Amino acid sequence: MNIGIVGLGLIGGSLAKAYKKAGATVLGSDQNNLTTEFAKMAEAIDGELDEAHFSKCDVIFIAITPVEAIKWMEQNAPRLSRETIIIDCCGTKRNVCKAGYDMARRYGINYLGGHPMAGKEKGGFKHSSADLFDDAPFILVPDDHNNLNLMCKVKKILQMAGFGRISFSTAEEHDKVIAFTSQMPHIVSNGFIKSKTAILHNKNMVSAGSYKDFTRVAYLDEKMWTELFIENRDNLGAELAALIAELQKYQQALEDNDPEELIRLLKEGKECKSKVDKLCDLNSLEVKQEKSSKATASS
Template structure:
C-alpha cells in the first residue's frame, strides 16, 4: 500500500519511520524544508519524495501539519487525492480542522477522519523523530456520526499496524474539551511555573518534581500559540478554574488554616487515586 506523509517534523517523521519499521507500505513524504525531505530519504524514513502524481496513487494520506496549514493543504490538493483514499490529520485540535476538512473531503470524494497521536516529546523537528514513539500509545480518532464504519475500522487497523497500542474514539468537541485539560493546560502551567524568579537557582535543590513540572516548558511557541487559540474557550475555562483552585491553597496558608489546607491536599490525593483507578479500568 502507498502512503503519503505531509510534514516531516517530529510527529510526521515519527509516523513515516513507524510505517517503514512495522509494515511493508511504501511511504512518500513532503516537507516545506527541502533538506528535511533529503534527510528523510537518506535515513530511509521515506521511499521517495511525494509528488502530485504520487499523491494520486496513495491510499492513505497523513497530515502532520499545524491546523491552519493542514486545512490549507487540503484545499490546495484535495482534487489530487485518490477517490476513496483515507486522509487523517495529526493536529492537536480537532473541531477547527474536522469541520473544514469534512467539507473538502465531500467535495473531492475521499474519506477524512480527524486524528491525534497521544505521544511526543518536548523537542520538535525531524532530527528528534523516532519510529518507536507511538509504541503502546493511544491514537485518538474523531469521526463524525455519519462516517462509514468501514472507514473507521480501516483507520483503526492502519494505526494499530504501525505500533499504536490503543485506539480511542471521540467526537471533535469531546476531544477539544478534554485535551484542553490533559495537554494544553499542562503546557501553560509548565511554561508559567518556570518563569518564577527562583527558577535559575534550582540547581542542587531540585529533583524529580522540578523536572516533571518543567519538562514541557520547552515547547514550540508558534505551534502551541495556534493550538491554544483554536481551542481558546475550552482552555480559558481550564486556566481560570485552575487559578481559582490555586487561590484556595494560598488563602489557607494566609489564614493559618491548617485543617483547610490538609483537606485540600487530601482531596487532591483522593482525585489522583480515582484517576489512576479509572485509567486501569480502561487500559
C-alpha cells in the same frame, strides 16, 4: 501498503520511520525542501510525495499545524482519490475537522480527524524516531461514527505504526479534554519555570522527581503551541481560570495560617486523584482484555 505523509517534523518524520520499519512504502514531503531531501537520504521515505502520487497512497497523513492543514486540503482536495484515506494529525480538532468533513462531502473523500498522543519536548525531523508511537494512544475523530468498515481499516493501519489504544471522539469533546490533559500541563510548566527560584536551586541543590516531571514540557515550540492554544482558547481559558481559582484557595489557607482548610483542600485533591486513577485502571483493564482476547483469537 503505500503511505503518504505531508510534513516531516517530529510527528510526520516518526510516522515515516515507523511505517518504513513495518515494511510499507512511504512517500513524504515537507515545506522545507532540505528536510524532504534529508528524509530521503536517511531512508525515512522512499520518495517525495507530490500530486502525481496522491492516488497511489492508501493513506495520507497530514502532519502540519491546523491552519496549514486546512490550506493543504483546500488546495489538494480536487486531486485526491476516493480510494485514499486522509487523516490529519493536528493537536486541536474543531477547525480542521470542520474543513475536512466539508471537503470529504464535497469531493467524496474518506477523511478522519486524528490525534497521535505522543511527542517529545523538542520537535523537528531530527528528533523523530520509529518507536515514538509504540503503544501510544491515537484519538480518531470521524464524521460518521457508523462507517465501521472505514474505522476498522484505519485501526489496522494505525496499529502498523505501533499505536496501542485507538479511541474515538467528537471534535468538541476532543478539544475540551485536550485542553486539560495536554495543553494545561504545557502552559503551567512553561509558567512555573519562570520563578526566580528556578535558577537558585540549580546553583546549590539538586531536585527530586516531582520537579523534573513538572518542568519536562516547559521547553516547547512557541509558534506551534500558540496556534493550538489560540484555536482552543475557550476550553483552555476555562481550564486556566479553574486552576487559578483553585490555587487561590490554597494561597488563602496559607495566608490565613489555617491548617484545617489546607488539609481539607489537599484531601479533596487526593480523593479526585484516586477516583480518576480508578477510572484509568478500568480503562487500561479494558485494553488489556481486548488485547488478550485478540491474542487468544489469533493463537
